[in-house]
Amino acid sequence: MNDSIxxxxxxxxxxxxxxxxxxxRLGEGFRVLLWEKAKVLGISPIQxxxxxxxxxxxxxxxxxxxxxxEFNLTKPTISEAVKSLEQKGFIxxxxxxxxxxxxxxxxxxxxxSAVAQTVHFANPMLGSLAKIPFxxxxxxxxxxxxxxxxxxRAGIISVQRMCFSCRFYQKNGEGHFCQFLNKSLITNELxxxxxxxxxxx
Ligand code: SF4
Numbered sequence: 001m002n003d004s005i006x007x008x009x010x011x012x013x014x015x016x017x018x019x020x021x022x023x024x025r026l027g028e029g030f031r032v033l034l035w036e037k038a039k040v041l042g043i044s045p046i047q048x049x050x051x052x053x054x055x056x057x058x059x060x061x062x063x064x065x066x067x068x069x070e071f072n073l074t075k076p077t078i079s080e081a082v083k084s085l086e087q088k089g090f091i092x093x094x095x096x097x098x099x100x101x102x103x104x105x106x107x108x109x110x111x112x113s114a115v116a117q118t119v120h121f122a123n124p125m126l127g128s129l130a131k132i133p134f135x136x137x138x139x140x141x142x143x144x145x146x147x148x149x150x151x152x153r154a155g156i157i158s159v160q161r162m163c164f165s166c167r168f169y170q171k172n173g174e175g176h177f178c179q180f181l182n183k184s185l186i187t188n189e190l191x192x193x194x195x196x197x198x199x200x201x
Contacts, residue, residue: 016154023147029125041114043088046071046081051090051107055115058195059104061094069158090114099144117160140189145190161197163190168198 003010003017005024011017021156034045041048049071054062061070064082068075082105085091090111093103107115130181149164151157163169167178176185191197 004144026125029120030158033121033124037118043085043090043119044081044112045083046073046077047090048114048121050078050081050085050105051111052119054105054107054111055119056089063103072158073188085111134188138190141190141192142187145192159199160192161194162192163194165200166194166197167200168196169200 003014005017005020007017011021012108028133031045034048038045038048050067053067053070064075064078066084067073068078069077073151082091082093086093088110089108092108093106094106096104107175132140138140145162145164148157148160148162152160152165159165162178163178163185168178170182175189175192177183178185192200
């Protein structure tokens with residue numbers, strides 16, 4: 001039987017187990033900070049995530065189907081969260097001019113105010129990176145993107161809008177090149193959530 005990531009004895013001599021366990025701990029920090037904001041505002045963590053997502057992404061992504069993929073949840077779960085946000089006055093649906101059956105989500109004034117109160121919820125985690133030198137941060141980013149790309153290829157997480165999944169990305173020797181921006185990217189410039197991203201074939 002394979003060792004469990006959560007078995008402290010198995011972890012002792014296995015760096016792979018410890019790395020994945022560490023990522024799980026980071027995710028826990030994210031969840032704790034999100035819950036703190038959710039309690040203050042009286043809305044659920046996923047509702048906060050939806051509001052923040054809508055703030056920073058274009059209409060084509062602010063739809064129930066896209067959000068379900070984004071957060072790896074079912075459409076009914078996202079629909080329920082969106083309905084609650086509408087009832088609370090944080091979000092409104094607008095029919096698309098090209099197809100009145102399709103709706104995009106938009107923040108109301110109250111929604112913008114809720115985002116202003118929550119959008120920095122994960123920032124306390126930034127301090128943990130303060131001692132890592134610039135070039136090592138780039139290397140860490142590159143390795144994390146590699147891990148995410150692998151999880152995506154394995155079907156564990158949905159498509160990510162990052163360089164390693166993008167049709168404009170080219171490996172350039174040991175470096176990276178973006179065909180959209182028409183420039184080489186140093187590792188620190190690799191993107192996790194890129195507005196110009198288009199999924200690779
Ligand atoms: S378009 Fe964006 S995601 Fe795609 S390679 Fe360029 S910078 Fe990376």
